[in-house]
Amino acid sequence: MEFKDLEIFQMVAEKGTISEVAKEFNYVQSNITSRIQKLEMELNTPLFNRHRRGMTLTPEGKVLLSYSKKLLLLTEEMKKAVQNKNEPTGKLEIGTVETVYHLPKILSTYIKKYKNVDLSLFTGVTETLEEEVLNHKLDGAFVTESDFHPDLVSHEVFNEELVLISDMKERSLGDLKEEPFLCFSEGCGYRARLETWYKDQNIIPRKVMEFGTLETILRSVSMGLGVSFVPMSSVEHMKQSGLIQIHSLPEKYSKVRTVFIRRADTYMTSTIEKFIETIEMSKQTDLILNEA
CATH class of the missing domain: 3.40.190.10 (Periplasmic binding protein-like II)
Structure with missing residues (x-):
């Protein structure tokens, strides 16, 4: 069983059609079909119900999807864990509420210093961003402080x-x-x-x-x-x-207090560690400017 097969399996489960997944991966449809069939043969069970409108998961497919998500998340964490601590690389997906006044300075400082990080920014309201961090869809988010889920840890940004x-x-x-x-x-x-x-x-x-x-x-x-x-x-x-x-x-x-939240149980990669360091540096700079 290959990780790529699990990625394709997850995408088919999400999209519901072979054609859409083939476009997403830039594969021919027969390649996607054969990979799904190979997975079903290895596990000796059908994973999808096929019908005119597309494909839906069988009960066994739903079980595999649960394990597949965990495996691929661990694989991603494993890759991040072996990064060079002093030179972070890879993706960093951050969420924010629309009104974080200090955000451009934080992002600019981080991107200029760590040029090998592919940083993406997504906006939303606090409640939605909290859910996306909890569900591993975002690495962290700037939100309004509230009573967060116990699986989240917060870092103060500013009042x-x-x-x-x-x-x-x-x-x-x-x-x-x-x-x-x-x-x-x-x-x-x-x-x-x-x-x-x-x-x-x-x-x-x-x-x-x-x-x-x-x-x-x-x-x-x-x-x-x-x-x-x-x-x-x-x-x-x-x-x-x-x-x-x-x-x-x-x-x-x-x-109100704006904080940066992340999952408490995920490995602290150099990418996110350096991002939090940048937030702390920005806070210190603002403090010095305010006292001047």
Whole structure:
């Protein structure tokens, strides 16, 4: 049994058709078919039900899929474990919420120093990113601190103040409570904070509008579409330009901490170790600048 056969098996289980998998691996369809048949002969059991719409796993196939995922994850960890500690290489897949103000500096420092690392960045809300780190889909993620799963370990990145923002029209905080709430999807830590404030104030937002990017939220607020709750660092430039107004809420709702999470039980590769070192260096630089 070869690891490549298990990779192909997993892909067929995911895609459900030989043709899609053949395109993914740039193989002819007969090659994919023969590899699956070879695997079934070695295990002496059918792994897929074949039908007009494609292929679905048999009960035995589902068992193999569970073991296959574990084997391939261990294989990937094994490769990473033997990397040169001083010169990390390979893939590093990082997730982040959209509003990490310090992220460009961290990424730039890391990429310039470790040129052999292929770093990919994915955005999402805290809850989704936590699940993807837990399921080994991401090596780590920048998220809003919360009560994380016990299999995760977190590294503090920085503290942040959240502020309520509105357009330049003169209104009281009471008036703003009636405005539509512009936010990211469910699972966003900032959204959860403002929803708690609404609840404590016995307010039901007149309308909740979900957006996919911070830029769209900020532009919509400046044009009077509604209000939002965002990090102060991400909107200071808009305040100085006279595009928005900033309103403070009590510390209970406004003080948050951004952390970097990773699985506690995975091998600490040089790739991720050096990334965490870069985060710590960035924190020290910011501390020195703030004290100057």
